[in-house]
Amino acid sequence: MTPEQERLQQTNARQVYWKRWGPYISERAWGTVREDYSPDGTAWDYFTHDQARSKAFRWGEDGLAGICDRHQQLCLAMVLWNGQDAIVKERLFGLTGEEGNHGEDCKEYYYYLDNTPTHSYMKYLYKYPQAAYPYSQLLAENRRRTRIDPEYELIDTGIFDQDRYFDVFVEYAKAAPEDIYIRYTVSNRGPEEATLELLPTLWFRNTWSWTPNTPRPLLQNYMPAHASLNYRVVQTNPDGNKLSSFDGPRWLYCAGQPEFLFTENETNTERLYGVPNINPYVKDSINDYIVHGKRDAINPAGQGTKVAVHYHLTLAPGETQQVQLRLSDRPPADLLPFDESFGEVIVQRQKEADDFYATVIPDSISDDAKAVQRQAFAGLLWSKQFYYYDVKTWLAGDTTQPPPPPQRLSGRNHDWTHLFNDDIMSMPDTWEYPWYAAWDLAFHCVAFAYIDAEFAKEQLILLLREWYMHPNGQIPAYEWAFGDVNPPVHAWGAYHVYKIEQQLTGKGDRDFLEKVFQKLLLNFTWWVNRKDFEGQNVFQGGFLGLDNIGVFDRNMPLPDGSHLEQSDGTSWMGMYCLNMLTIALELAREDVAYSDIASKFFEHFVYIAHAMNDLAPEGIELWNDEDGFYYDILHRDHTIHIPLKVRSMVGLIPLFAITILESELINTLPSFQRRMQWFMNNWADIGEHVEQMDEPDHNKHFLLAIVNHHKLPRILKVMLDEAEFLSEYGLRALSRYHLEHPFTIEMSGVLHTVDYEPAESTSGLFGGNSNWRGPIWFPLNYLIIESLQTFYHFYGDTFKMEFPTGSGTMLNLEEIATELSRRLTTIFLRDESGRRPVNGGVEKFQRDPHWRDLILFYEYFHGDNGAGIGASHQTGWTGLVASLLLHSGSSHGQELIHEITKLPG
DSSP, rough: HHHHHHHHHHOOOOOOOOTTESSSSSOOOOOOTTTTTOSSOOOHHHHHHHTTTTTTSSSBBEEEEEEEEOOSSEEEOOOOOOSSSSSBSSOOOEOTTSSSBBOOOOOEEEEEEEOTTTTTTEEEEEEESSSSSHHHHHHHHHHHSSTTEEEEGGGGTTGGGGOOOEEEEEEEEETTTTTTEEEEEEEEESOOOOEEOOEEEEEEEOTTTTTOOOOOOOOEEEEEOOSSSSSEEEOTTTTTOSSSSSOOOEEEEEEEEOEEEEOOSSHHHHHHHHHHOSSSSTTHHHHHHHHHOEEEEEOTTTTSSSSEEEEEEEEEETOOOEEEEESSSSSSGOOOOSSTTHHEEEHHHHHHHHHHHHHOTTTEEEEEEEEHHHHHHHHHHHEEEEEEEEEEHHHHOOOOOOOOOGGGGGSSSOOOOOEEEEEOOOOOOOOSSOBBBBBHHHHHHHHHTTTTTHHHHHHHHHTSTTSSSOOSSSSOOOOTTTTTTOOOOHEEEEEEEHHHHHHHHHHHOHHHHHHHHHHHHHHHHHHHHHHHTTTTSSSOOTTOOTTTSSSSSSSSOTTOOOOEEOHHHHHHHHHHHHHHHHHHHHTTTOOOTOOOOOOOOHHHHHHHHHHHOTTTTBBSSETTTTEEEEEEEEETTTTTTEOOOOGGGGGGGGGEEEEEEEEHHHTTTTHHHHHHHHHHHHHOOOGEEEOOOOOTTTTTEEEEEOOTTTHHHHHHHHOOOTTTEETTTTBSSBOOOGGOOOOEEEEEEEEEEEEOOOSSSSSSGGGGSSSSSSSSOOHHHHHHHHHHHHHHHGGGGOOEEEEEEEEEEEEEEHHHHHHHHHHHHHHHSSOEEEEEEEGTTOOHHHOTTTTTTTBBBBBOTTTTTTOOOOOOOOOHHTTTTHHHHHHHHHHHHHHHHHHHOOOOO
16 A cells, blocks of 8 residues: 555544545635525625635635645635735635626636545645736726627736746645644746745634634743744644634744734724724735735734735746745754654655556556646646535624524525534635535546545445435535536436446455445435426436536526426436336345345336337427437426527437346246236337347346437437537537527527527527537536446447547447547647647747646637636546546546446346
8 A cells, every 4th residue: 555545544444534624615605695695695796805804714715735624623824915006815706707708707817736546645836926926907807898809818918927926836745643843935937036925824714703602722922042043933732722613822934034914813803894893903904014014903912813924035037936834733842843754754745656656547547648637637736626515604693793684595505404514525716616516426436436535435425414415305416506406417426436346356346335325315316306397207307517618697597487398307217217117226235125225226217218209199209309409398388398599518318318237137036027028028119218238158248328310320420420429529418400500499489599609609598608609518528428338338340330420430339439538538638749738829828838738627618729718726526536547547447337337137
């Protein structure tokens, strides 16, 4: 075992808790639902970026490259000032949903370079301009631009011209779980001497202002016995106060003789509300001291709940300087904090990180691919955040604060009062989406399973706990509206995590799989009871995470009382049935009682598959035989049924509902075998949904799939057409056919249109900040690749398709899946000319040696050129590229894919 694997083992066995400290501070806490106490739910406007430096957060902190303990009691993050900005740089800036011409958008350049599962080593890079940050310019220009214009980015302002910026690297290395070495490395990339104020800041999250009788912690200047040594010390809680996340004091050792700037993490009521401050030392006092020279803004007594460690750096052109800190539970009498071991520990943890990833990343892939995969895993790990949200308290308000407006009691999330979140969770993006999202998290966990299966399992189980899952069985979707409906992929994620761990360790965690299965029975029942509008096994579900993919907002009632039968909603449920069937049969290997519930899911799948193709009693089909594609059906007045002929991912999602059963397993489960055989004998069109293939060894394979052998070639012909879905970089969310053939329909006098938009959205649906009308999205591409591999395991070389359509080149489905995977990974890799498609047309990103190997994992990608679009750090599900690269370069990875896609059997 590598040292990092040993640390994981110690943590999982609860012997040593190496994960107590981690990168659990969000990049943005302002503009979130949790901090919104407005009457109308306008979260972006209620708590703004401008207010964030002066107003104490109620529910969680933010910061640059920050770390904290697992309950976010004590926080440490980086603050910078270039001598030009109007405010210190202590958090990332971006546009709100109303300010951006395509919705919210972070306007900074920061990179997650490395991280290990126990956070024993972490590395982060922030690029800080030397000229005044163009806050007003970014706001004005993006407000001026329309939805059909490109976004105005920080690089477009010219602020990085002539390389007039600092590269600020932040590294953390743990000597022990409570002993963290911190190194800041600052490089002046510009042509002239430049100064930088570096202010590592330590503070306590404000818990005392909201809850009566909560003790106030304390930070205090500490004079070490070795006063002549070249370091200074801050001590926490010298009076012995205990915090829930750790006991006893901590010491922050600071190399050199920096200046300590003490204040309180409390709201500056005078600045925000014109009300005199009770305490003269407030949250933004350090900003006023540094930027405005207000000497009386900081506490001369050398104590408070927030302290900045002030280093003044002067760097010549091209010069690099380092600053060292150490956050530890070891008192000054026990150590010399900056002896020669400081650098040795950081180098050792770097090497151990390399050793750990050498066991994960196949040596057979290119160095470039290894670097992409390493940064993908780093982004996943840096996106673990402390998430705190007690909905009941949030709705009622705190006794120490003014009461919230009464509208809240019937507003957002009012029916989720049981929800109590106080956990480390995997976030989609730490700035644009600093809150968990249910279906995103399932994809995160599949990627996490390769590096930390225990964390992946904990995350999946967490959302099913009684303080998360609604009493009616619904899984919370996300903070903005917990009651929204995400695709039901939790079972899919759980089974994959189970199989990945089984393949990597030789043992599957059946206890985990059983717990997940039992809770998902409640969720499955919720779907059946709530989302089958007419009780005919055809499901709605709303927008199902696909935002603007539909003709209109599928999350809202249609204006004329019509309703939709959704091809994707029904297909997701078909997939859910088969996922649950697969898990039940896996559990039945050791407990035959699960074979009975497996029969229920087999039966339900047959009903759904039948309904997808013949919706009795009307005889309506979601399958359109004329086009060879699945569409949503619009129901009007119970008599008019209109197929919405939009060629989108909605029509490809039926491919996801597929599994293979083998008689070798079925024959050991006589109860399941009898029920299955009854259906085979008595269901008239069972052959349309369950195909059988005999092997020479007398073992039979049964393919359960919504898309049968008649429909599969017709769908794939469209999907693999470069004039339709197939791009050089994967599969588009909407067919390029609609570029010249937009789909239109009139409802209540309003004309609704869907056309091909390969980049940012021109529609305002869901805030206009994401687009499913043409770009490439990783999660659904990943599921399509997996489905093709499963079809291949059944059909083998007997089934081939032209790839691309019309090319004359015939490939089997495994080869097509491999080619799709290659196209997706190509987005991030250098091509023959050294360019990465993800970086688009920005030459600095493509050619500059200080930028070209820094990878951003965007929310989605341009449907024609592969450029990154949307949220820039959505390593969560875009981190699936790490999985694709692993499978492409490892025979073990190929075996894993084989096991997952062919089982149960």
